[in-house]
Amino acid sequence: MRLYAPGAHLVSTRQLGQVAEALTHTVAARGIACVYGDPGHGKMVVVHQALRLLPRRVPVHRAQVGVKPALPQLRAALLTAFGLPAAHLTNRTDAADRVLIEALKEPGVLVVDDVQRIAAPELDYLRLLVDASTTRTSLVLCGAGAERTLARAPALASRVLTRQQVPRLDASQVPGVLRLFHPLWDAVADEDVAHADQTCARGNFRAWAKITSHLYPVRHRDSGKNVDRALLAWACSRPGPPL
Structure with missing residues (x-):
């Protein structure tokens, strides 16, 4: 998400x-993880941070998929994630599958974001790819509703080693996290933050990031202006309520 909030x-x-612990175990087992949660809870941010915290750094490959990709488009996204010539191989099914299976022999992590976009077939x-006996790459399936998506693909769902939800921020967490x-939150009263969270953001980190982005230019123009309940209410109204 693009924001204007320098600093x-x-x-x-x-x-x-929690996500780091789940992924550490999954990668050690060369298994499959499903990381899910509602939109705006920061799933991909925590996944990327957690992968950087692995005890031993391993290659991470990220597949970006479109909405309801057909098999050639999914295959192209996977080839691209591994740095392979997608344009040359996408429509050469057998050759592409052999190349992907070869790539999956190496220890590493394949992250598929927005997995809810992918249909069951x-x-x-x-x-089929991760079932290959030579596969040593862990698979991380991430997305809003990813756990419901996997229910439509029971063969893949049955192979998931770890399911990890990324919940909204607890009310008690919000002031400290902000x-x-x-730094613009340093002087804001906890009770004003709590009121804005209860009435607007509701623990959604993306919503708080948007609110911060709207407050930043106000404070940048007038550093003496306090972020009080009225200014918070205005900032909350700018993006609208979170989903």
């Missing part, structure tokens, strides 16, 4: 620790 930082949260193609995220 913002990545934040290590309890949710990050194409998910089963992923299952102060780590951006």
Whole structure:
């Protein structure tokens, strides 16, 4: 998501620790993980951070898929993730499959984001690839509703070693997380943050990032202006309520 909030930082949260623990185990077992949660809870941010925290760094390949990709489009996304010549191999089914199976022999992690976009037959193609006896690459399936998507592909779902939900921020977490995220929150009263969270953001980190982006230029123009409840209400109204 694109924001205008210079000075913002990545934040290590309890949710990050949970995902890091789940992925460490899954990668050690060369298994499959499903990371899911509602939109705006920061799933991909914590997945990328967690993979950087693995005890031993392993190659990470990220597949970007379109909406309801047909098998050639999914195959192309996987080839691209491994740095392979997708344009040359996409429509050469046997050759592409051999190349992908060869790539999966190497220890590493394949992250498929927005897995909820993929239909059941194409998910089963992923299952066939990771079922190869030579596969040593772990598979991380991530997305809003990813756990429901896997229910439509029971053969793949049955092979998932770890399911990890990324929940919304607890109300008690929000003030501390925001102060780590951006310094403009340092002087904001906890009770005003709590009110905005209860009435608007509801623990959705993406919503808080948007609110921060709207507050930043106001404070940048007038550093003496307090972020009070009225200004917070205005900032909350700009993006609308989170989903």
